[in-house]
Amino acid sequence: MDSLPQLLHEPWMHTLIGTLLLLLVAWLAGVVTHFVVFRVVRGMVRRTTWRWDDELFRFGVFRWLARIVPTVVVQFGVALVPGLPDLTRQLVSNIALGLMVFFLVMAISAALSAMEAMYRATPTGAQRPIKGLMQLVKLVLFIVAALVIIGAVTDKRIGLLLSGLGAMSAVLILVFKDTILGFVAGIQLSSNDMLRVGDWITMPGAGADGDVIDITLYTVKVRNFDRTIVTIPTWKLISESYQNWRGMSESGGRRIKRALLLDASTAHFLDADEIERLGRFRLLREYLGTKHTELLDWNRSLGEAGEQMVNRRRLTNLGTFRAYVSAYLHEHPRIHREMTCMVRQLPSDAQGIPLELYCFTATTVWAEYETIQSDIFDHLIALLPEFGLALFQQPSGRDVRAGLAGLERAVAPAGDDAAPARKGE
Template sequence: MASLQQLLDLPGMRAALVLLVLLLLAWLAGVLLRGVLLRAVHGIAVRTQWRWDDALCRRRSFLWLARTVPALLVQYGIALVPDLPGDLVQAVRNVAEALLVLFVAMAIGTALSALEDLYRETPRGRERSIRGVVQLAKIALFVVAGLVIVTALTGQKIGLLLSGLGAMSAVLMLVFKDTILGFVAGLQLSSNDMLRVGDWIEMPQLNADGDVIDIALHTVKVRNWDKTITTIPSWRLISDSYKNWRGMQETGGRRIKRVLTIDAGSVGFLDGATLDRLAQLHLLAGYLPARQREVAEWNRTLGEAGEVAANRRRLTNLGTFRAYVQAYLDSHPRIHHGLGCMVRQLASGPQGIPLELYCFTATVAWAEYEGIQADIFDHLFALLPEFGLRLYQQPGGHDMQAGLVRLGERQAESRPFQPATP
């Protein structure tokens, strides 16, 4: 007992022992909270029907709150340690207070992340992201927490720090330029409903063509169709133009706008035999009789002038084919009949006569859309000879070879016969 009393009477020994006990209690409190209380909280969160507690557990918000207890024990228990200089006690309190502010800020930051997770699971959250707002709130939170920590460690008043920050406003504006631009752009995108997660956007100047997978404070991530990721600064979506295909997806129809280029040399009037053959096509059953009656009535009004073939009206293979294509699209089960549908002839040019099909499929799925479009044009390509029409295409090697062979045959036929000399 005497030796223990002598040991405690040594300078600083009593303070060291009390300080060791204080640190041990703080460590034990942290271990117990993490090992017992947090496990109990997690167990309760799993068994309840609430989702917010599960989100807080995933983001480890309760863990950061548990870390505040040892900091509180040290902050208020350091005064119980005897024989410590006042400056050292104040310094320990300042450090503990700074840690306490840091842990609380981290707990609030993870709670904001949990709130974002819960919002993302809602129907509205799948369309509109609040990540930019959450990130801005976190920036403001940690800026305030940083100021409080600096004041706690230095003992300076926060007013002096804010006055110094005012003098550095130009530097701060430069540092947070992207944050300010991103926040303003995010507000405009959200308020005007210009962009949602899941939208298909096309921005050729930045090589972006795909689905929006994330909208953050500074950037928007787009997964392109080749599975690459393009990161676009948020402010570029305000300053530059881009195409959003959401309207197409909401209407339920995807546009087909493609031309059949008809060889102008194959266009002509229909004779009686061709008319009889085309009359067997059921899609022309309502068109040909009506048009023939209209043309016959017109020609009867010409009188004697109708004896000249050039004065009479006659049906053409191109006009009849255009009517067939229109009837074919109107009766197609995979074409959206609530949207525009027409077949029009564009201005002819060096590549022939363009016949444009303008309609919408009854689906917006990419693979189905391409299949429907291909089936329609496969059918029309194969049916063109029935109307005496040909597609225009630039001559290839086979065409040139066949032309040279025909030219040689004609020259051989036109060459006079020359008997062989003995």
């Protein structure tokens, strides 16, 4: 028992007790700060109508700030611990200072994330994201913090560290090449409004065909329509071409550019009976009346040459069908009235006569667009026989068999018709 009081008077015991008391006080300071932050501050944040304090709390700004308190206690309290060597005291103080800087930088980083989240929720933020810029600021912040922490722990000046880094500039440029390229590309994309989150882009070289879901300092993420996600380096969107469909979405109309391939052998002049039958179409009455007057005046102007049928201008089923399609599109309720709408005949080729529809739907919704386009072509394809026209189609196996059967019937002798019956008896 007598040894205990004597032990308490030992210098190393004073140092041990002082160290334990310092750690206890730092721990209690952390507990109290944690209680204040997560009870008092959280209650205050929930009662306010401001949004910025909610975001700061959600991203952990107050949590990182609370962790600074124990390091402050250790940094300034280590000088009160008796018997510590100066080197140890300096080392502990430097480590505490380094931790303090680290926690402070993490709090600033969380605050920047909260700021970016609040900006992204605004209408401007949805169009011009600053996530890449924030990542660059954080990167610079972490580099500076790393230099400060290394300088604090090693007790070296930051200028000496920077001079050493200057000699490694070539290596640094190589290491941060993607960062530099991404930063420059991000500035160009943002300043020129070339890309936004939510844009539909097509980039075949990168396998991208879908909506942009994220733009960062290094990459742009695209969710394809097959639900796969493609990651494209940000600088690649500057160095290579891609197609942005935002203009189509904002215009309110989506283009239909598709052709009907008509069989050239079905094109012919209309006779009187066919003209009378086509006059039943409401959409053709004005066209037939105007065209009849125009052709009549033209043929009369020919004089005696107009008596020959080969010299006259006459209506064709192909031209009449083209006029019907044009009138049908101009009256269609789902075709955009203020955008280009026309029907044109393209050069004939081995696939027939292409009759192209060039117009815009009054909606940009993909499913509705496909439905409108399909309904239009369903109607026109089903209506072709009324004009004496047919689609060009490559011969199928059924067509070949039917042709061969007809050829056999045409060349077979008359007496062979009863031969199969005799063989079956």
